[in-house]
Amino acid sequence: xxxxxxxxxxxxxxxxxxxxxxxxxxxxxxxxxxxxxxxxxxxxxxxxxxxxxxxxxxxxxxxxxxxxxxxxxxxxxxxxxxxxxxxxxxxxxxxxxxxxxxxxxxxxxxxxxxxxxxxxxxxxxxxxxxxxxxxxxxxxxxxxxxxxxxxxxxxxxxxxxxxxxxxxxxxxxxxxxxxxxxxxxxxxxxxxxxxxxxxxxxxxxxxxxxxxxxxxxxxxxxxxxxxxxxxxxxxxxxxxxxxxxxxxxxxxxxxxxxxxxxxxxxxxxxxxxxxxxxxxxxxxxxxxxxxxxxxxxxxxxxxxxxxxxxxxxxxxxxxxxxxxxxxxxxxxxxxxxxxxxxxxxxxxxxxxxxxxxxxxxxxxxxxxxxxxxxxxxxxxxxxxxxxxxxxxxxxxxxxxxxxxxxxxxxxxxxxxxxxxxxxxxxxxxxxxxxxxxxxxxxxxxxxxxxxxxxxxxxxxxxxxxxxxxxxxxxxxxxxxxxxxxxxxxxxxxxxxxxxxxxxxxxxxxxxxxxxxxxxxxxxxxxxxxxxxxxx
Amino acid sequence: xxxxxxxxxxxxxxxxxxxxxxxxxxxxxxxxxxxxxxxxxxxxxxxxxxxxxxxxxxxxxxxxxxxxxxxxxxxxxxxxxxxxxxxxxxxxxxxxxxxxxxxxxxxxxxxxxxxxxxxxxxxxxxxxxxxxxxxxxxxxxxxxxxxxxxxxxxxxxxxxxxxxxxxxxxxxxxxxxxxxxxxxxxxxxxxxxxxxxxxxxxxxxxxxxx
Numbered sequence: 001x002x003x004x005x006x007x008x009x010x011x012x013x014x015x016x017x018x019x020x021x022x023x024x025x026x027x028x029x030x031x032x033x034x035x036x037x038x039x040x041x042x043x044x045x046x047x048x049x050x051x052x053x054x055x056x057x058x059x060x061x062x063x064x065x066x067x068x069x070x071x072x073x074x075x076x077x078x079x080x081x082x083x084x085x086x087x088x089x090x091x092x093x094x095x096x097x098x099x100x101x102x103x104x105x106x107x108x109x110x111x112x113x114x115x116x117x118x119x120x121x122x123x124x125x126x127x128x129x130x131x132x133x134x135x136x137x138x139x140x141x142x143x144x145x146x147x148x149x150x151x152x153x154x155x156x157x158x159x160x161x162x163x164x165x166x167x168x169x170x171x172x173x174x175x176x177x178x179x180x181x182x183x184x185x186x187x188x189x190x191x192x193x194x195x196x197x198x199x200x201x202x203x204x205x206x207x208x209x210x211x212x213x214x215x216x217x218x219x220x221x222x223x224x225x226x227x228x229x230x231x232x233x234x235x236x237x238x239x240x241x242x243x244x245x246x247x248x249x250x251x252x253x254x255x256x257x258x259x260x261x262x263x264x265x266x267x268x269x270x271x272x273x274x275x276x277x278x279x280x281x282x283x284x285x286x287x288x289x290x291x292x293x294x295x296x297x298x299x300x301x302x303x304x305x306x307x308x309x310x311x312x313x314x315x316x317x318x319x320x321x322x323x324x325x326x327x328x329x330x331x332x333x334x335x336x337x338x339x340x341x342x343x344x345x346x347x348x349x350x351x352x353x354x355x356x357x358x359x360x361x362x363x364x365x366x367x368x369x370x371x372x373x374x375x376x377x378x379x380x381x382x383x384x385x386x387x388x389x390x391x392x393x394x395x396x397x398x399x400x401x402x403x404x405x406x407x408x409x410x411x412x413x414x415x416x417x418x419x420x421x422x423x424x425x426x427x428x429x430x431x432x433x434x435x436x437x438x439x440x441x442x443x444x445x446x447x448x449x450x451x452x453x454x455x456x457x458x459x460x461x462x463x464x465x466x467x468x469x470x471x472x473x474x475x476x477x478x479x480x481x482x483x484x485x486x487x488x489x490x491x492x493x494x495x496x497x498x499x500x501x502x503x504x505x506x507x508x509x510x511x512x513x514x515x516x517x518x519x520x521x522x523x524x525x526x527x528x529x530x531x532x533x534x535x
Numbered sequence: 536x537x538x539x540x541x542x543x544x545x546x547x548x549x550x551x552x553x554x555x556x557x558x559x560x561x562x563x564x565x566x567x568x569x570x571x572x573x574x575x576x577x578x579x580x581x582x583x584x585x586x587x588x589x590x591x592x593x594x595x596x597x598x599x600x601x602x603x604x605x606x607x608x609x610x611x612x613x614x615x616x617x618x619x620x621x622x623x624x625x626x627x628x629x630x631x632x633x634x635x636x637x638x639x640x641x642x643x644x645x646x647x648x649x650x651x652x653x654x655x656x657x658x659x660x661x662x663x664x665x666x667x668x669x670x671x672x673x674x675x676x677x678x679x680x681x682x683x684x685x686x687x688x689x690x691x692x693x694x695x696x697x698x699x700x701x702x703x704x705x706x707x708x709x710x711x712x713x714x715x716x717x718x719x720x721x722x723x724x725x726x727x728x729x730x731x732x733x734x735x736x737x738x739x740x741x742x743x744x745x
C-alpha cells in the first residue's frame with residue numbers, strides 16, 4: 001500500500017465519471033425501453049431517437065476532431081479547449097448547431113491564421129447572415145475570400161458596400177463597416193418567434209448529442225476493453241434484438257387483427273389501457289426530464305469548473321499579493337537601512353576637522369557676509385542640500401547688495417582735467433622736439449668697403465681726381481724722379497670709396513712709401529733727396 | 536488538500552512535446568521543492584520503537600502466520616517488520632501522472648510513502664485508535680497497544696484538510712509543517728514554465744489567441 005499526498009491534481013472526466021453517468025443514462029434508457037416495449041410505436045420512437053442521438057453525437061465529434069486537427073497542424077493545439085468552449089457558447093447564443101459553426105470557424109481560421117480573429121469574424125458572419133438574406137456559409141465564404149484579398153464575394157452579397165470601398169481590400173475597415181451595419185441583428189432575430197424556435201431546435205440537437213454520447217459510452221462500457229470491434233458487435237446484437245421484437249410484435253398484431261376481428265378493437269383497448277397503466281406519456285416526459293437534467297448537470301459542471309478557475313485565480317492573486325508584500329517589506333527595510341547609514345554619517349561628521357575649523361571660525365567676530373560663506377561651506381560639507389540652497393540664496397542677495405554699492409560709486413561724476421584747455425601749438429612743439437631727438441639718435445652711414453687701384457703716370461689724374469693733394473704730391477715726386485732718371489713705377493694704393501675717404505695725407509704717405517719701396521735699389525743720394533734728407 | 540487545476544495535463548503534454556528543455560527545467564524545480572518534504576519526513580524516522588522491540592527487523596525472513604494463500608489472495612504478504620532504512624527508502628515523490636481516483640481526479644505531483652512498514656507508521660490507528668472493534672483475537676487490546684507505542688515514539692497525527700482520513704505521522708506531518716511553501720514553489724515553477732512557453736509561442740505567427 002502506498003500512501004500518497006497529491007500536491008496538484010486535475011479532474012479527468014474522460015473516464016470514470018462520464019462512464020458512470022453514461023451507465024446511468026443507459027439504465028434509464030433501458031428501463032424506459034422496457035416500459036415502452038408494450039407499445040410497438042414507442043419502441044420505434046425510442047430507436048429512432050437513439051439513432052438520431054448517435055448521429056448527432058458522431059457528427060459533433062467529427063467536427064470537433066477536424067477542428068482539433070486543424071489547430072494542431074497550425075501549431076495552435078493549445079487554443080483548442082478555449083476555441084471549442086467558445087464555439088459551444090456561440091452555438092447556444094446564436095441558436096446555430098456547433099457542428100455547423102466548426103467548419104465555418106475552420107474556414108475563417110485558415111484565412112486569418114489567428115483563432116481570435118477567426119472567432120470575431122464568425123460572430124460577424126452570423127450577424128451579417130441574420131441581418132441580410134444571405135446564408136451563413138455564403139457570408140463565411142465571402143469573408144474568408146476577402147481575407148485572402150478577393151472582395152468580389154462580399155460585393156455579391158449586396159451588403160450595401162460600394163465597389164470602390166471594397167476595391168481597397170482593407171479588411172479592417174470593411175469588417176468595421178459591416179459591424180456598424182449589422183451589429184445586433186442576431187439578437188434581434190433571436191427575439192422573434194422563428195429565432196426562438198431555432199434556439200430550441202438547436203438545444204434539442206444538443207440534447208440528442210448528449211444522449212448519443214451516452215449511448216456510445218454505454219456500448220463501450222458494455223463491451224469492456226474489446227475496443228471498437230466489441231462495440232460494433234454489441235450494437236449489432238442490440239439492433240437484431242430490437243428488430244426481432246418489432247417483427248415478432250408486428251407479426252403477432254397482424255395475425256391477431258386478421259384472424260380475430262374483434263381482437264383489433266380489443267388490442268387497441270389493451271394498448272390504450274397499458275398506455276394508461278404504464279403512463280407512457282409520463283414516461284416520455286420522464287425521458288425529457290432526464291435529458292434536461294443531464295443538460296443541467298453539464299451546465300453545473302461547467303459552472304463548477306468556472307468556479308474552480310476563479311478560485312485558482314484568486315489563489316494566484318493572493319500568491320502575487322504575498323510576493324508583493326515581501327518585495328515591499330524588503331524595499332522598506334532597505335530604506336530604513338539607508339536612513340540609519342545617513343544618521344551614522346551625520347554623527348561621524350562631528351569629528352570632521354574641516355567642520356571643526358569652520359565652527360571655530362564662526363565663533364569669531366566676523367562680518368555677516370563671511371558668516372554666511374562659512375555657514376554655506378559647512379552645509380556643503382554636511383551634504384545638506386536644502387540648507388546649502390537656502391544659504392547660497394542668502395549669500396547671493398548679500399552679494400547683490402554689495403554690487404549695488406559699487407554701482408552707486410561708479411555713478412559719481414568725473415573730476416576736472418587741468419590739462420584740458422591746452423592749445424595744439426604746444427602739442428606741435430612737443431612733436432618737433434621728439435623728432436629732433438630722434439634725428440640726433442641717427443648715426444652717419446658707415447663706409448661700405450674699399451677699392452684697390454693701380455696708379456700709373458697715365459691714369460693718375462683720373463684715379464686721384466678726388467684727392468688733389470695726393471695728385472700734386474704724386475706729380476711732383478714723379479717729375480723729380482724723371483729728372484734724376486728714375487723710372488716711375490706702377491703704384492698699388494687702397495682708396496676708401498664709400499664716403500669715408502682716406503685723407504690726402506694718408507694717400508701721400510702711401511704713394512711715397514710705394515715709390516720708395518719700388519726704387520730702394522736707387523742711389524742713396526736719390527733716396528735722400530726723395531726723403532728730403534738734404535733739405 | 537491538493538489544489539485542483541484544469542488544463543495542466545494538456546500543458547504538460549504540450550511542454551513535453553514542444554519545449555522538452557522547458558519541461559525538464561520545470562520538473563527539476565518541482566523535484567527540488569518536493570524533496571524538501573521527503574527529506575524532512577526522513578529525519579522523523581526513528582531507529583526503533585519503544586515497547587515494540589520484538590517488531591524490529593532482525594534480518595530474518597518473515598512468513599505470514601495468519602492466513603494461507605488463497606485464490607483471492609495468492610500473494611499474501613506477512614506483516615512487515617520495522618526497519619527504519621526501508622521506511623526512509625519508501626519516502627519519496629513523483630512528478631509522473633498518477634492513476635485516476637474514484638472521484639475522477641488525477642494526481643500530477645505527489646509525495647509518496649511507498650513502503651508497507653512506512654505506511655503502517657504513517658497510518659496505524661488512524662481508523663480505529665482502540666483496535667478493531669470486530670476483532671476476535673485472543674488479545675483484543677493488541678491493536679491499541681501497538682498504536683499507543685507507535686504514537687509514543689512518533690507523536691500524534693497531523694491532518695490535511697477536513698477529511699479525518701487525510702492525516703499521518705510522517706509525510707503528512709512534514710507536509711503540514713511546511714505550511715504550503717512547497718505548494719507555492721510548485722505553482723511558481725508551473726507558472727514560470729507556462730509564462731516562458733507562452734512567450735516563446737507568441738513569437739510564432741499565430742500565437743495563442745482565443
